[in-house]
């Protein structure tokens with residue numbers, strides 16, 4: 001398909017309201033000076049799907065509790081502000097995405113696990129290499145594969161054919177996408193995000209997350225997403241739609257590490273890897289609770 005055809009089809013793909021207004025209500029309340037559990041709980045209570053997800057998450061992470069957590073206040077207490085904030089961002093994005101992909105056959109639940117797992121790990125990767133961040137790297141991780149959703153909606157027949165070939169696990173997904181559709185999910189996602197005037201950081205992440213060395217801005221974040229994406233795939237958590245196996249070795253040799261650990265000592269690399277391995281162990285339980 002030609003670039004013009006792709007662009008004109010893309011114009012039909014609806015925008016995702018959640019991406020533009022992610023931080024609204026809770027963001028202000030979650031500032032360090034204003035951690036009032038009661039107020040946070042009140043806001044969460046107004047959103048039934050967020051409430052359900054929150055309770056599921058706290059009970060799956062703290063599965064050893066003798067009495068399951070059943071109130072929002074308790075859940076906020078156990079999970080802490082950071083996880084609540086992440087949950088608040090995840091919920092509307094996933095719901096928007098789910099609306100878009102209802103028609104198309106694909107292991108979507110496992111795909112959300114891939115996206116959320118990548119988001120959580122992107123944060124851990126940036127923490128492990130001691131770079132401070134806001135929530136943007138988390139959102140970047142969450143939407144890195146938005147191109148797959150856009151592809152499923154805009155080009156359902158091509159998408160089905162691509163995934164018929166991808167499950168055979170002989171070639172990488174991007175290679176098959178380029179051959180079948182003429183564009184891969186990274187570039188398609190970037191075009192979509194550009195069309196909807198989303199922040200540059202998300203556009204760069206979508207476009208370059210398989211080759212962070214090519215990014216001309218936000219290379220640090222893009223590199224973190226690449227590493228997180230590979231780690232999640234190597235653990236076989238969720239389903240990215242790319243069935244080629246990823247080894248732990250490939251994760252730790254990923255090109256993104258050069259960006260992340262330029263002048264870091266060997267000992268710090270070891271610490272970073274140990275921290276990430278620890279997070280990966282906790283991940284299956286967290287993902288079960290979230291999606």
Ligand SMILES: [Fe+2]
Nearest residue numbers: 144145185209
């Ligand atoms: Fe990808």
Ligand SMILES: [Fe+2]
Nearest residue numbers: 144145229240
């Ligand atoms: Fe991915």
